[in-house]
Amino acid sequence: MLSLKKYLTEGLLQFTILLSLIGVRVDVDTYLTSQLPPLREIILGPSSAYTQTQFHNLRNTLDGYGIHPKSIDLDNYFTARRLLSQVRALDRFQVPTTEVNAWLVHRDPEGSVSGSQPNSGLALESSSGLQDVTGSDNGVRESETEQGFGEDLEDLGAVAPPVSGDLTKEDIDLGAGREVFDYSHRQKEQDVEKELRDGGEQDTWAGEGAEALARNLLVDGETGESFPVQVPSGEDQTALSLEECLRLLEATCPFGENAEFPADISSITEAVPSESEPPDLQNNLLSPLLTGTESPFDLEQQWQDLMSIMEMQAMEVNTSASEILYNTPSGDPLSTNYSLAPSTPINQNVSLHQASLGGCSQDFLLFSPEVESLPVASSSTLLPLVPSNSTSLNSTFGSTNLTGLFFPPQLNGTANDTAGPELPDPLGGLLDEAMLDEISLMDLAIEEGFNPVQASQLEEEFDSDSGLSLDSSHSPSSLSSSEGSSSSSSSSSSSSSSSSSSASSSFSEEGAVGYSSDSETLDLEEAEGAVGYQPEYSKFCRMSYQDPAQLSCLPYLEHVGHNHTYNMAPSALDSADLPPPSALKKGSKEKQADFLDKQMSRDEHRARAMKIPFTNDKIINLPVEEFNELLSKYQLSEAQLSLIRDIRRRGKNKMAAQNCRKRKLDTILNLERDVEDLQRDKARLLREKVEFLRSLRQMKQKVQSLYQEVFGRLRDENGRPYSPSQYALQYAGDGSVLLIPRTMADQQARRQERKPKDRRK
DNA sequence: GGCTCCTGTCATCTG
DNA sequence: AGCAGATGACAGGAG
Numbered sequence: 001m002l003s004l005k006k007y008l009t010e011g012l013l014q015f016t017i018l019l020s021l022i023g024v025r026v027d028v029d030t031y032l033t034s035q036l037p038p039l040r041e042i043i044l045g046p047s048s049a050y051t052q053t054q055f056h057n058l059r060n061t062l063d064g065y066g067i068h069p070k071s072i073d074l075d076n077y078f079t080a081r082r083l084l085s086q087v088r089a090l091d092r093f094q095v096p097t098t099e100v101n102a103w104l105v106h107r108d109p110e111g112s113v114s115g116s117q118p119n120s121g122l123a124l125e126s127s128s129g130l131q132d133v134t135g136s137d138n139g140v141r142e143s144e145t146e147q148g149f150g151e152d153l154e155d156l157g158a159v160a161p162p163v164s165g166d167l168t169k170e171d172i173d174l175g176a177g178r179e180v181f182d183y184s185h186r187q188k189e190q191d192v193e194k195e196l197r198d199g200g201e202q203d204t205w206a207g208e209g210a211e212a213l214a215r216n217l218l219v220d221g222e223t224g225e226s227f228p229v230q231v232p233s234g235e236d237q238t239a240l241s242l243e244e245c246l247r248l249l250e251a252t253c254p255f256g257e258n259a260e261f262p263a264d265i266s267s268i269t270e271a272v273p274s275e276s277e278p279p280d281l282q283n284n285l286l287s288p289l290l291t292g293t294e295s296p297f298d299l300e301q302q303w304q305d306l307m308s309i310m311e312m313q314a315m316e317v318n319t320s321a322s323e324i325l326y327n328t329p330s331g332d333p334l335s336t337n338y339s340l341a342p343s344t345p346i347n348q349n350v351s352l353h354q355a356s357l358g359g360c361s362q363d364f365l366l367f368s369p370e371v372e373s374l375p376v377a378s379s380s381t382l383l384p385l386v387p388s389n390s391t392s393l394n395s396t397f398g399s400t401n402l403t404g405l406f407f408p409p410q411l412n413g414t415a416n417d418t419a420g421p422e423l424p425d426p427l428g429g430l431l432d433e434a435m436l437d438e439i440s441l442m443d444l445a446i447e448e449g450f451n452p453v454q455a456s457q458l459e460e461e462f463d464s465d466s467g468l469s470l471d472s473s474h475s476p477s478s479l480s481s482s483e484g485s486s487s488s489s490s491s492s493s494s495s496s497s498s499s500s501s502s503a504s505s506s507f508s509e510e511g512a513v514g515y516s517s518d519s520e521t522l523d524l525e526e527a528e529g530a531v532g533y534q535p536e537y538s539k540f541c542r543m544s545y546q547d548p549a550q551l552s553c554l555p556y557l558e559h560v561g562h563n564h565t566y567n568m569a570p571s572a573l574d575s576a577d578l579p580p581p582s583a584l585k586k587g588s589k590e591k592q593a594d595f596l597d598k599q600m601s602r603d604e605h606r607a608r609a610m611k612i613p614f615t616n617d618k619i620i621n622l623p624v625e626e627f628n629e630l631l632s633k634y635q636l637s638e639a640q641l642s643l644i645r646d647i648r649r650r651g652k653n654k655m656a657a658q659n660c661r662k663r664k665l666d667t668i669l670n671l672e673r674d675v676e677d678l679q680r681d682k683a684r685l686l687r688e689k690v691e692f693l694r695s696l697r698q699m700k701q702k703v704q705s706l707y708q709e710v711f712g713r714l715r716d717e718n719g720r721p722y723s724p725s726q727y728a729l730q731y732a733g734d735g736s737v738l739l740i741p742r743t744m745a746d747q748q749a750r751r752q753e754r755k756p757k758d759r760r761k
Numbered sequence: 762g763g764c765t766c767c768t769g770t771c772a773t774c775t776g
Numbered sequence: 777a778g779c780a781g782a783t784g785a786c787a788g789g790a791g
Contacts, residue, residue, distance in 0.1 A: 601769090624779070654769060656781055661768085664783090768789080775782075 603647040610643050612636075619644050620651030714739060 600608070604616050612619070613634050622630060627648065631641065711729055714722050728745040730738045 650770065652780070653771075653782095657769070657783080659781090660783055764791100766789100766791085769787085771784100771786080773783080773785100776780090 603643075603650060606643055607647060610640050612640060612644060612647075616647050616651060619648045620655075710737075 601616075607616055607619075614630060618630065619627070631644065636644070707729065711724060711727075712721060714727075716722060722739065726742050727739050728742050730740045730745055730748065732738050
């Protein structure tokens with residue numbers, strides 16, 4: 001069956017070619033339509049009724065060949081047109097290229113069809129298609145499918161983009177392969193060309209639709225869209241069965257029958273009627289790239305999220321990105337496609353314009369003849385994927401270079417050689433830099449201070465300081481002065497060094513002992529010039545030492561030889577010295593006197609010796625005015641007055657020294673606490689940093705998957721996926737996403753890398 | 762006896 | 777200038 005089909009189709013084609021060569025107009029349409037059903041069935045195959053039929057394209061019969069839209073012989077019609085166009089293409093330059101390129105998206109003003117459809121073929125099928133193309137590089141295309149292609153390109157205003165590969169400029173412009181430049185081969189074709197041109201000028205096929213067919217384009221009669229037909233490589237390329245044609249048509253026209261690329265911007269949205277399109281497919285293909293159209297796509301949102309993340313620019317190097325991309329599971333269709341990329345050179349004539357997806361409005365200005373004649377480097381190689389009227393993406397995408405963003409520089413240029421089948425890391429350096437920035441910020445935060453919460457806490461502690469004059473008013477000295485004197489010692493002893501713990505313990509004990517003089521008598525409370533720390537530590541001091549006799553009751557204070565009766569009132573001393581005569585024996589009386597003598601300070605002894613008429617406590621703690629008033633009440637000698645002044649001075653200095661030492665100790669304790677807090681903060685920040693890095697890694701993976709998804713859905717005019725080693729998505733400054741050759745992306749990435757460096761300089 | 766710690770004291774500075 | 781407070785330095789006592 002297959003052989004019969006092949007025989008028929010090949011024979012038909014050969015016959016048509018022969019007739020065309022001799023100038024006979026061949027009406028293959030009628031021939032095909034008049035086929036007997038069995039024959040037609042043989043050629044078309046039984047599935048023709050189920051294949052996709054370009055009914056709406058039939059009206060666009062440029063040459064007057066009316067075919068009823070319902071005719072089931074449409075396949076024949078298309079096949080015949082294709083074959084005829086191939087015959088006609090004989091008079092063209094034979095420009096075989098390694099790739100079928102530049103199916104133009106350009107339309108004449110009169111509305112005739114010349115544009116082609118971006119062949120966003122299904123990803124899964126494009127893999128095989130890519131292989132076919134690869135196989136076709138071996139001299140297939142120059143024989144049939146690519147005939148006249150280069151000239152057609154020029155006719156339509158298409159200019160080949162610069163080629164970074166081995167092709168010469170002529171190759172580039174013509175999109176031709178090396179075989180074309182075989183002179184004899186070309187000479188023959190030119191001869192044929194002349195003949196055909198003479199007889200074909202009046203050919204009714206001379207329309208653009210015919211030209212499109214000549215380039216294996218199937219023109220939709222209704223919408224005017226042109227569908228490039230991917231001719232599979234193989235031995236029987238001279239005859240492509242209609243069934244295969246339709247199958248390829250289905251495979252290479254994912255947008256459905258109505259996809260078209262009107263040159264008119266205003267008609268862009270209308271050009272893609274939603275009724276006849278596979279909505280899911282359309283959305284899936286367009287949504288990542290289009291904004292501002294009818295449907296809010298999830299992928300668009302994902303892109304925005306992605307770009308928002310990119311703009312944060314505050315991340316650290318993460319090596320997982322490239323690994324993830326490169327280690328794409330083998331079952332991934334993208335990876336499958338990409339695996340073919342290195343061995344599948346894509347001609348720079350790739351009509352990246354056509355890769356532009358429907359809905360791109362202003363971007364199609366690029367396809368106007370004027371623009372297409374521009375230097376290709378600036379226009380034709382760019383693939384605007386996002387309409388410039390999409391404000392959302394414009395705002396979010398900014399000027400980020402997706403190429404540099406997604407592909408590490410080293411991969412941009414050498415992915416073909418080194419990356420092999422793996423997909424380059426789309427994130428690459430940007431995230432790395434960003435993560436470095438993030439780390440630096442965190443480090444800065446650690447160095448600069450605490451988080452606001454902690455700072456406020458510390459501030460509160462500092463502000464809670466007592467009104468003491470110590471500089472440690474910034475330190476929570478008073479916080480621990482009352483409860484903290486004991487608590488702080490316990491707390492600090494747990495985490496601080498042994499020396500600090502000993503200091504704390506001694507502080508708690510000595511605080512009780514040392515400051516006991518401040519609370520040892522009721523007179524002290526009556527004194528107006530109470531020392532600053534007295535109210536705080538008087539709690540436990542008063543409890544234990546209000547009665548001097550209790551000092552001896554505290555075993556841990558019994559061996560303390562310090563004088564804690566410095567300010568004890570003479571009356572109290574006297575009372576201690578004069579126990580009830582009836583209750584005390586003489587021996588106990590002496591003991592008690594000895595004890596009290598020991599408890600008396602030197603100044604008290606001196607005061608007693610000098611017969612000072614008031615207590616040392618009053619001498620020390622009375623305000624100046626009262627003190628002077630007190631002195632004026634008594635007739636005191638100079639020696640007595642001098643002693644009183646010395647006692648007052650020493651007493652005050654003693655308390656001041658105690659306060660000073662206490663403050664000093666508190667300061668040390670607070671410093672220890674601060675150190676602990678800082679250590680905790682540091683640990684917390686480090687934990688947060690780890691979490692940030694983890695989340696960043698996840699976002700990075702998300703970005704990579706999105707990039708893969710978007711990139712993997714892009715198809716060239718032949719429905720084949722673009723090679724990630726040769727093309728990259730770039731985020732243009734106007735908010736559009738461009739598909740550009742990797743070489744260009746590399747250059748731009750390098751340029752962007754230099755800018756920050758220059759700025760730093 | 763020496764060391765450490767605590768305390769008191771002095772001298773000095775500051776407000 | 778005098779005073780009160782703060783603080784460093786020193787000395788003495790106790791363990």
